[in-house]
Amino acid sequence: MDNIHDLQVKDMMKKQDELPICREGDLIMDQLVELTSKGCGCLLVIDEEYHLIGIFTDGDLRCTLKASEGGIFKLTVGEMCNSLHSV
Structure with missing residues (x-):
């Protein structure tokens, strides 16, 4: 790409196997490598x-x-993530 105006969204997107995905019930300690x-x-x-x-x-x-002073070892990702849905 010689020019930023030639960039397309597909040029910046990650492939599915490159996405950092986890489940809401996963322990954060188990997901540190993925993060x-x-x-x-x-x-x-x-x-x-x-x-x-x-x-x-x-x-x-x-x-x-x-904030957790060591309690993070028992927290799930779902408890700590920024939710996309309001309750």
Whole structure:
């Protein structure tokens, strides 16, 4: 690409196997590798029907680590993610 105006959305999209995906019931400690290995700085949190229900960012991890004083080891991703749906 010589020019930014030549960029298309497909040029920036990740393939499915490159997406950092986890389930809302997964323990965050079990998902740390997924969070860091895909280079996105976030996890896409899905439900049982593969619907996107939230996003968990590395910033969420830092805030939770600071506030939980070790309790993070028992938390699920769903408890800590930014929800896409209001309750």
